[in-house]
Amino acid sequence: xxxxxxxxxxxxxxxxxxxxxxxxxxxxxxxxxxxxxxxxxxxxxxxxxxxxxxxxxxxxxxxxxxxxxxxxxxxxxxxxxxxxxxxxxxxxxxxxxxxxxxxxxxxxxxxxxxxxxxxxxxxxxxxxxxxxxxxxxxxxxxxxxxxxxxxxxxxxxxxxxxxxxxxxxxxxxxxxxxxxxxxxxxxxxxxxxxxxxxxxxxxxxxxxxxxxxxxxxxxxxxxxxxxx
Ligand code: ZN
Numbered sequence: 554x555x556x557x558x559x560x561x562x563x564x565x566x567x568x569x570x571x572x573x574x575x576x577x578x579x580x581x582x583x584x585x586x587x588x589x590x591x592x593x594x595x596x597x598x599x600x601x602x603x604x605x606x607x608x609x610x611x612x613x614x615x616x617x618x619x620x621x622x623x624x625x626x627x628x629x630x631x632x633x634x635x636x637x638x639x640x641x642x643x644x645x646x647x648x649x650x651x652x653x654x655x656x657x658x659x660x661x662x663x664x665x666x667x668x669x670x671x672x673x674x675x676x677x678x679x680x681x682x683x684x685x686x687x688x689x690x691x692x693x694x695x696x697x698x699x700x701x702x703x704x705x706x707x708x709x710x711x712x713x714x715x716x717x718x719x720x721x722x723x724x725x726x727x728x729x730x731x732x733x734x735x736x737x738x739x740x741x742x743x744x745x746x747x748x749x750x751x752x753x754x755x756x757x758x759x760x761x762x763x764x765x766x767x768x769x770x771x772x773x774x775x776x777x778x779x780x781x
Contacts, residue, residue: 564678571606574684597627642764662695732774
Protein backbone atom coordinates (compact mmCIF):
# COMPACT_ATOMS: atom_id res chain seq x y z
CA UNK A 554 0.00 0.00 0.00
CA UNK A 555 1.30 3.43 -0.90
CA UNK A 556 0.46 6.73 0.74
CA UNK A 557 2.61 8.85 -1.56
CA UNK A 558 2.12 9.21 -5.29
CA UNK A 559 5.03 8.47 -7.63
CA UNK A 560 5.32 9.51 -11.27
CA UNK A 561 3.85 7.05 -13.76
CA UNK A 562 2.25 6.98 -17.18
CA UNK A 563 -0.11 4.05 -17.05
CA UNK A 564 -3.73 3.34 -16.36
CA UNK A 565 -5.20 3.66 -12.89
CA UNK A 566 -8.65 3.16 -11.45
CA UNK A 567 -9.88 5.95 -9.17
CA UNK A 568 -12.80 5.46 -6.77
CA UNK A 569 -14.76 8.67 -7.27
CA UNK A 570 -17.67 9.56 -5.00
CA UNK A 571 -18.27 13.14 -6.09
CA UNK A 572 -16.97 14.42 -2.76
CA UNK A 573 -14.01 16.58 -1.90
CA UNK A 574 -11.56 13.80 -1.03
CA UNK A 575 -11.92 11.63 -4.11
CA UNK A 576 -11.79 14.69 -6.41
CA UNK A 577 -8.43 15.54 -4.85
CA UNK A 578 -7.24 11.96 -5.31
CA UNK A 579 -8.15 12.10 -9.00
CA UNK A 580 -6.18 15.35 -9.38
CA UNK A 581 -3.16 13.81 -7.61
CA UNK A 582 -3.25 10.68 -9.78
CA UNK A 583 -3.50 12.77 -12.91
CA UNK A 584 -0.60 14.98 -11.79
CA UNK A 585 1.47 11.81 -11.32
CA UNK A 586 0.84 10.94 -14.97
CA UNK A 587 -1.75 8.20 -14.62
CA UNK A 588 -4.40 7.72 -17.28
CA UNK A 589 -7.38 7.85 -14.92
CA UNK A 590 -10.43 5.63 -15.21
CA UNK A 591 -13.02 6.55 -12.58
CA UNK A 592 -15.55 4.26 -10.92
CA UNK A 593 -18.56 5.48 -8.91
CA UNK A 594 -21.33 3.54 -7.20
CA UNK A 595 -25.06 4.03 -7.28
CA UNK A 596 -25.57 2.11 -4.04
CA UNK A 597 -28.92 3.36 -2.83
CA UNK A 598 -27.35 6.27 -0.97
CA UNK A 599 -29.68 9.02 0.20
CA UNK A 600 -27.17 11.55 -1.16
CA UNK A 601 -27.43 10.21 -4.69
CA UNK A 602 -26.91 13.78 -5.95
CA UNK A 603 -23.20 13.06 -5.42
CA UNK A 604 -23.23 11.00 -8.63
CA UNK A 605 -23.96 14.13 -10.67
CA UNK A 606 -20.99 15.73 -8.93
CA UNK A 607 -18.86 12.67 -9.77
CA UNK A 608 -19.75 13.06 -13.45
CA UNK A 609 -18.77 16.73 -13.41
CA UNK A 610 -15.52 16.08 -11.55
CA UNK A 611 -14.48 13.21 -13.84
CA UNK A 612 -15.07 15.37 -16.88
CA UNK A 613 -13.43 18.52 -15.49
CA UNK A 614 -10.33 16.65 -14.32
CA UNK A 615 -9.80 14.86 -17.61
CA UNK A 616 -10.68 11.28 -16.74
CA UNK A 617 -10.18 8.87 -19.63
CA UNK A 618 -13.33 7.03 -18.61
CA UNK A 619 -16.03 6.94 -15.93
CA UNK A 620 -18.36 4.10 -15.05
CA UNK A 621 -21.20 4.21 -12.51
CA UNK A 622 -21.91 0.76 -11.12
CA UNK A 623 -25.29 -0.02 -9.54
CA UNK A 624 -24.90 -1.85 -6.22
CA UNK A 625 -28.08 -2.07 -4.18
CA UNK A 626 -26.67 -1.72 -0.67
CA UNK A 627 -30.01 -0.20 0.36
CA UNK A 628 -31.46 -3.73 0.01
CA UNK A 629 -29.30 -4.62 3.00
CA UNK A 630 -29.81 -1.28 4.82
CA UNK A 631 -28.15 -1.01 8.22
CA UNK A 632 -26.83 2.53 7.71
CA UNK A 633 -28.17 6.07 7.96
CA UNK A 634 -27.00 6.50 4.37
CA UNK A 635 -28.97 3.56 2.95
CA UNK A 636 -31.93 3.02 5.28
CA UNK A 637 -34.59 5.06 7.08
CA UNK A 638 -32.26 5.98 9.94
CA UNK A 639 -31.68 9.64 10.88
CA UNK A 640 -28.34 11.19 9.88
CA UNK A 641 -26.65 12.70 13.00
CA UNK A 642 -26.57 16.51 12.94
CA UNK A 643 -24.65 19.22 14.76
CA UNK A 644 -21.98 16.99 16.28
CA UNK A 645 -18.60 18.31 17.42
CA UNK A 646 -15.42 16.71 16.05
CA UNK A 647 -14.80 15.15 19.47
CA UNK A 648 -18.26 13.60 19.49
CA UNK A 649 -17.74 12.28 15.95
CA UNK A 650 -14.57 10.52 17.05
CA UNK A 651 -16.23 8.81 20.02
CA UNK A 652 -17.56 5.77 18.15
CA UNK A 653 -18.35 4.32 14.72
CA UNK A 654 -21.30 6.43 13.51
CA UNK A 655 -24.58 5.21 12.02
CA UNK A 656 -23.40 6.62 8.69
CA UNK A 657 -21.02 3.65 8.50
CA UNK A 658 -22.25 1.48 5.61
CA UNK A 659 -21.63 -2.20 6.35
CA UNK A 660 -18.68 -3.53 4.31
CA UNK A 661 -18.94 -0.64 1.85
CA UNK A 662 -15.27 -0.17 1.03
CA UNK A 663 -14.79 -3.93 0.65
CA UNK A 664 -17.63 -4.04 -1.88
CA UNK A 665 -16.39 -0.91 -3.68
CA UNK A 666 -12.74 -1.94 -3.75
CA UNK A 667 -13.68 -5.40 -5.02
CA UNK A 668 -15.54 -3.87 -7.95
CA UNK A 669 -12.71 -1.39 -8.58
CA UNK A 670 -10.31 -4.35 -8.57
CA UNK A 671 -12.37 -6.16 -11.16
CA UNK A 672 -12.51 -3.03 -13.30
CA UNK A 673 -8.74 -2.58 -13.00
CA UNK A 674 -8.10 -6.17 -14.03
CA UNK A 675 -10.35 -5.76 -17.09
CA UNK A 676 -8.65 -2.48 -18.07
CA UNK A 677 -5.15 -3.81 -17.53
CA UNK A 678 -4.59 -1.24 -14.77
CA UNK A 679 -2.47 -2.23 -11.77
CA UNK A 680 -3.00 0.87 -9.65
CA UNK A 681 -6.14 1.64 -7.66
CA UNK A 682 -6.64 4.96 -5.88
CA UNK A 683 -9.01 5.53 -2.97
CA UNK A 684 -9.63 8.71 -0.96
CA UNK A 685 -9.70 6.93 2.39
CA UNK A 686 -8.74 9.14 5.29
CA UNK A 687 -7.94 7.93 8.79
CA UNK A 688 -7.92 11.37 10.41
CA UNK A 689 -11.39 12.62 9.60
CA UNK A 690 -12.83 11.51 12.96
CA UNK A 691 -15.11 9.04 11.26
CA UNK A 692 -13.73 5.93 12.91
CA UNK A 693 -14.74 3.89 9.87
CA UNK A 694 -12.90 0.56 10.17
CA UNK A 695 -12.56 0.26 6.39
CA UNK A 696 -10.58 3.52 6.14
CA UNK A 697 -7.62 2.30 8.22
CA UNK A 698 -4.12 1.51 6.89
CA UNK A 699 -4.32 -2.07 8.24
CA UNK A 700 -7.50 -2.66 6.30
CA UNK A 701 -6.14 -1.19 3.05
CA UNK A 702 -2.91 -3.24 3.36
CA UNK A 703 -4.99 -6.37 3.89
CA UNK A 704 -7.13 -5.58 0.86
CA UNK A 705 -4.04 -5.12 -1.29
CA UNK A 706 -2.82 -8.58 -0.21
CA UNK A 707 -6.25 -10.00 -0.99
CA UNK A 708 -6.22 -8.34 -4.43
CA UNK A 709 -3.01 -10.11 -5.33
CA UNK A 710 -4.28 -13.48 -4.09
CA UNK A 711 -7.71 -13.16 -5.66
CA UNK A 712 -6.96 -12.18 -9.25
CA UNK A 713 -5.48 -13.76 -12.38
CA UNK A 714 -3.20 -10.73 -12.75
CA UNK A 715 -1.92 -11.07 -9.18
CA UNK A 716 -1.29 -14.80 -9.43
CA UNK A 717 0.51 -14.37 -12.77
CA UNK A 718 2.99 -11.96 -11.23
CA UNK A 719 1.50 -8.61 -12.21
CA UNK A 720 0.50 -7.28 -8.81
CA UNK A 721 -1.87 -4.47 -7.90
CA UNK A 722 -0.92 -1.46 -5.80
CA UNK A 723 -3.52 0.28 -3.67
CA UNK A 724 -2.90 4.01 -3.25
CA UNK A 725 -4.41 6.02 -0.41
CA UNK A 726 -2.60 9.35 -0.69
CA UNK A 727 -4.95 11.17 1.71
CA UNK A 728 -4.75 8.57 4.46
CA UNK A 729 -2.87 10.67 7.00
CA UNK A 730 -3.79 14.15 5.79
CA UNK A 731 -6.10 16.58 7.58
CA UNK A 732 -9.10 17.94 5.69
CA UNK A 733 -7.30 21.31 5.47
CA UNK A 734 -4.19 19.67 3.99
CA UNK A 735 -6.35 17.82 1.45
CA UNK A 736 -8.04 21.08 0.42
CA UNK A 737 -4.69 22.85 0.06
CA UNK A 738 -3.42 20.05 -2.19
CA UNK A 739 -6.57 20.27 -4.29
CA UNK A 740 -6.34 24.03 -4.63
CA UNK A 741 -2.70 23.69 -5.71
CA UNK A 742 -3.98 21.32 -8.43
CA UNK A 743 -6.80 23.73 -9.32
CA UNK A 744 -9.63 21.44 -8.25
CA UNK A 745 -12.90 23.37 -8.39
CA UNK A 746 -14.45 22.24 -5.12
CA UNK A 747 -17.73 23.96 -5.96
CA UNK A 748 -18.36 20.96 -8.22
CA UNK A 749 -18.04 18.47 -5.35
CA UNK A 750 -20.76 17.36 -2.94
CA UNK A 751 -20.07 16.09 0.57
CA UNK A 752 -23.41 16.23 2.39
CA UNK A 753 -24.88 12.96 3.70
CA UNK A 754 -28.40 14.36 3.82
CA UNK A 755 -29.07 16.93 1.09
CA UNK A 756 -32.56 18.27 0.38
CA UNK A 757 -34.51 17.35 -2.73
CA UNK A 758 -32.79 20.09 -4.71
CA UNK A 759 -29.40 18.71 -3.69
CA UNK A 760 -28.54 21.52 -1.26
CA UNK A 761 -26.19 20.57 1.59
CA UNK A 762 -27.71 20.42 5.09
CA UNK A 763 -24.71 22.14 6.71
CA UNK A 764 -25.14 20.06 9.89
CA UNK A 765 -24.14 16.44 9.20
CA UNK A 766 -20.65 15.19 10.08
CA UNK A 767 -19.57 15.44 6.45
CA UNK A 768 -20.78 19.05 6.10
CA UNK A 769 -19.16 20.01 9.43
CA UNK A 770 -15.80 18.45 8.51
CA UNK A 771 -15.88 20.04 5.07
CA UNK A 772 -16.52 23.50 6.50
CA UNK A 773 -13.90 23.01 9.22
CA UNK A 774 -11.40 21.98 6.53
CA UNK A 775 -12.02 25.07 4.41
CA UNK A 776 -11.80 27.31 7.49
CA UNK A 777 -8.51 25.72 8.59
CA UNK A 778 -7.14 25.94 5.05
CA UNK A 779 -7.84 29.67 5.18
CA UNK A 780 -10.40 29.66 2.39
CA UNK A 781 -13.59 29.25 4.41
ZN1 ZN B 1 -24.87 17.66 5.37
